[in-house]
Amino acid sequence: MGHVKEINVLIIVFTEMRDKLRKWREDNHRNSEQIVDVGEELINEHASKLGDDIWIIYEQVMIAALDCSRDDLAWTCLQELKKQFPGSQRVKRLAGMRLEALEKYEDASKQYDSILQDDPTNTAARKRKISILKAQGKSAEAIRELNEYLEQFVGDQEAWHELSELYINEHDYGKAAFCLEELMMTNPHNHLYCEQYAEVKYTQGGLENLELSRKYFAQALKLNNGNMRALFGLYMSASHIAASPKVNATVKKANVKYAAWATNQINRAYQLAGRGTKENKCSVKAVEEMLESMQITMS
Amino acid sequence: MGEVELSCLAYVKMYLHACLFPRCSVNGLLLSSSPAGGAVCVTDCVPLLHTHLPLAPITQLALTQVDVWCAQTQQRIVGYYQANACVSDSSPTPCALKIADKIAEQCNNAVLLMIDGGKMSPDYRVPPIVMYERKDTRWTLKDKHTIMLRQWEETRDIASQLLDSGDHSLLVDFDSHLDDITRDWTNQKLNAKIAELASPANASSIALPPGGGTVSIVTFTWSSSTARGRQQNINSLSINHILLENSPEWRNNG
Numbered sequence A: 001m002g003h004v005k006e007i008n009v010l011i012i013v014f015t016e017m018r019d020k021l022r023k024w025r026e027d028n029h030r031n032s033e034q035i036v037d038v039g040e041e042l043i044n045e046h047a048s049k050l051g052d053d054i055w056i057i058y059e060q061v062m063i064a065a066l067d068c069s070r071d072d073l074a075w076t077c078l079q080e081l082k083k084q085f086p087g088s089q090r091v092k093r094l095a096g097m098r099l100e101a102l103e104k105y106e107d108a109s110k111q112y113d114s115i116l117q118d119d120p121t122n123t124a125a126r127k128r129k130i131s132i133l134k135a136q137g138k139s140a141e142a143i144r145e146l147n148e149y150l151e152q153f154v155g156d157q158e159a160w161h162e163l164s165e166l167y168i169n170e171h172d173y174g175k176a177a178f179c180l181e182e183l184m185m186t187n188p189h190n191h192l193y194c195e196q197y198a199e200v201k202y203t204q205g206g207l208e209n210l211e212l213s214r215k216y217f218a219q220a221l222k223l224n225n226g227n228m229r230a231l232f233g234l235y236m237s238a239s240h241i242a243a244s245p246k247v248n249a250t251v252k253k254a255n256v257k258y259a260a261w262a263t264n265q266i267n268r269a270y271q272l273a274g275r276g277t278k279e280n281k282c283s284v285k286a287v288e289e290m291l292e293s294m295q296i297t298m299s
Numbered sequence B: 001m002g003e004v005e006l007s008c009l010a011y012v013k014m015y016l017h018a019c020l021f022p023r024c025s026v027n028g029l030l031l032s033s034s035p036a037g038g039a040v041c042v043t044d045c046v047p048l049l050h051t052h053l054p055l056a057p058i059t060q061l062a063l064t065q066v067d068v069w070c071a072q073t074q075q076r077i078v079g080y081y082q083a084n085a086c087v088s089d090s091s092p093t094p095c096a097l098k099i100a101d102k103i104a105e106q107c108n109n110a111v112l113l114m115i116d117g118g119k120m121s122p123d124y125r126v127p128p129i130v131m132y133e134r135k136d137t138r139w140t141l142k143d144k145h146t147i148m149l150r151q152w153e154e155t156r157d158i159a160s161q162l163l164d165s166g167d168h169s170l171l172v173d174f175d176s177h178l179d180d181i182t183r184d185w186t187n188q189k190l191n192a193k194i195a196e197l198a199s200p201a202n203a204s205s206i207a208l209p210p211g212g213g214t215v216s217i218v219t220f221t222w223s224s225s226t227a228r229g230r231q232q233n234i235n236s237l238s239i240n241h242i243l244l245e246n247s248p249e250w251r252n253n254g
Helices: A001-026 A032-050 A053-067 A071-084 A087-100 A105-118 A123-135 A139-152 A157-169 A173-186 A191-204 A207-225 A228-243 A249-274 A281-293 B006-018 B058-072 B095-108 B154-165 B176-177 B190-195 B213-224 B248-253
Strands: B004-006 B026-032 B038-042 B043-051 B078-082 B111-115 B129-135 B140-142 B147-149
Touching: A001 A032, A032 A053, A032 A071, A053 A071, A053 A087, A071 A087, A071 B129, A087 A123, A087 B176, A105 A123, A123 A139, A123 A157, A139 A157, A157 A173, A173 B140, A191 A207, A191 A228, A191 B058, A207 A228, A207 A249, A228 A249, A228 B058, A249 A281, A249 B176, A281 B176, B004 B043, B004 B129, B006 B026, B006 B043, B006 B078, B006 B154, B006 B190, B006 B248, B026 B038, B026 B058, B043 B058, B043 B129, B043 B176, B058 B176, B078 B095, B095 B111, B095 B129, B095 B190, B154 B190
Parallel strands: B004 B038, B004 B147, B078 B111
Antiparallel strands: B026 B043, B026 B078, B111 B129, B129 B140
């Protein structure tokens, strides 16, 4: 009797592990240490039960292993995949990623070039080449290559977002804003793009950009009223506009109202958060005082 | 120029911040609970961001909030730290210089600290940090003889312990706080854990040697580096001062 129960427990454990991996795969999580933990056990103990799933798990675990400097595990996975899919471009790319992880960038680049010779439309290989430039700190080149890539593959959201990040790091806010505009156009319900766009506009500065930033912070809040960055952003942009000597009385009044509304929302959120936990009393107090000290008064 | 001392608490949290987000650039503020004037004692730090470091709104927000908290807790912002995502490059970015400039407006011997990602292995002999100070209007490399970290090996071990036990995930930076405002960016919980692990001697306040002042600290560190590991009869504290690389005494001791 106990023996059967034992097996049932093992089966449950196995299915849980396999489902966890699937979920992480589908959500594209980069929790590499966990993937390695679960994946390694699954491969070592339960390979026979996985059926055809095993190949995609090998791929997932290999990438996670590279992320954790587990070259031993990555190598094992790669060998299994090479055996099963000789000559596959997808496996070639994985081999290239391993070379990247070992910082053998020249060899990795050659690997990707050979993929592109056979298949010039292989987007994965092109993106890996751009990642190599990024890893080497060659931002200007990475930006140039990524721009070329996007001329061909205009719908690649991931690439647009990567480009916006590269521009932000180069302090080229105008171009970063352009990338985010593309993303907002194709993803109008994504509050994160609105909020990032607003942050870029705020950083660019000047009254016009501040007003734009306020509008987009507000839009982000409309899409997700739990976005604290957007709430604080709305508060700060409205406060700065209201305090600007260049605005007329109507605009000033309106922005004072926006700032006051945001203050209320922030206070409420922090009070809700502060309930019951001693831990964050400090942060709650700091916010309260900050909001008080930044009160804009009508003159 | 001015001496700077880095406490165990500040170092460990900075280090863990960089470890918690290994693929991102991270930054934070260095705080001091000592009065202004004389040596700069960095007694704590607040980890700030791991995304979009160059963007203004959240940085401004964080600076303001930390300022307020410092006023409430008798601390001052005395510096800024950053670890770049690109491990091979530990030079200050334009945004690091900008924020450090802002801090220097309020605190004239402010420090800019870059974490050197390439030297962060757990058994590294010296702290993986590079410090800058403001001379005229430029940030220049600080003379390594003026940077002190008490009980370096112990500090390093505390950081490793917290990494191994997974407790580094307790660390909350300002970015994480904005994702979930119930999380505390002043890190009271983690501070308590670090204090537990630190030795009693380390937790005591900074004691300058008798007749202390900037000059005697410098000579004091020179002599203690040659006597590393031996009991120091200075205010009954045994202090292992670690001088960063390239000091002649350090090289002689191997």
